[in-house]
Amino acid sequence: MCNEQANRVAAGLIRDDLHDLRIPLHFPDGMPNLEPRASIRITDRNAILRAAGEGGAELVVRRWSWPGAHGKPVYNFRSEGRRFASHRCLIVADAFYEFTDPPADPALPKKGRRKDKWAFTKAGEAWFAIAGIWRAHAEVGEAYTMLTCEPGPDVAPYHSRQVVVIERRDWGAWLDPATPTPESLLQPSPAGMFDVARA
Template sequence: MCNEQSNRVAAGLIRDDIQQLRIPLDFPEGLPNLEPRDSIRITDRNAILRTAAGGTGAELVVRRWSWPGPGGRPVYNFRSEGRRFPHGRCLIVADAFYEFTDPPPDAPKRARKTKWRFTKAGEAWFAIAGLWRADPQVGEAYTMLTGAPGPDIAPYHDRQVLVLERSDWAAWLAAETTAPEALLAPSPLGTFAVEQVA
């Protein structure tokens, strides 16, 4: 599953794009200085958008990716099928995510996996559906929701992180959305541009 993402998106661009969607946006901890990073891994911190305090609009904060699960392993991906999400929804800011494929059967024994970079066609950044929670060990943290793969992802992995269309961002964050899980679906053909990076 997805265990690496990229975020080279300036906070000002996030602010401007969210304002164009007419979603009120707050910065409860101030406008974050988001350092561009091509590699954000499990336990690193990244920007998320979540429902603002008071339940109206959104707020931009920086939080840890993953919280410890019952056995101590990090919960960085979370299956969406058959689940309801009445609270704790967030949008994870990214400009790319990565998947890895095994070497071909005839490759040398120590051959490395192939790394693939997925970007959203025609958009500088996108939002992955996520959940956030307060954990007694690590504080507030987020995880990515996953589902069945769309046609752009299926050749590389049997699951995909669920990327929401911009038109669905407000509904995903809105506390009054009664069935937010209905917004979660595999991405249609042509959603992502894919390139081999290693």
């Protein structure tokens, strides 16, 4: 499961890209100062887009994950067979990471070997949006989690699940609470969507 992402996207670029899509953007907490971050981990804060009460979207910074059963963080959430009638969001990212076991080396102890880290970026785009849901939690306030699905061809060699990436043309539909959950959006990414490189 994805447990690390990156966001080096300026708020101005997010605003301009949503303007191009004719999605009005609001800043209920004021324009956030999004410092470039190559590593955002569970419980860190990151920018999300969610439906605004006055229409369009709002850009806010919230915590990644809320405490689940037995205190374990809910940072990924399976999308299959579920309906998301409200509290949808788009998680701003320019990369997410997956980890694989390194090739076996009998000279090294198995326990001490570091995993290989792989960065997934969206081919031809400066940033992308991961489908998520958010909720208010009594202990941590508002927080978000990423939706996952079966892996597409670019991710399958690295992990058995992938985060759901929503295409730009569908951002408005995903955010609009009046639109029924479009299950067609919660699908594995097609081949060639991601550039993959060792991080």
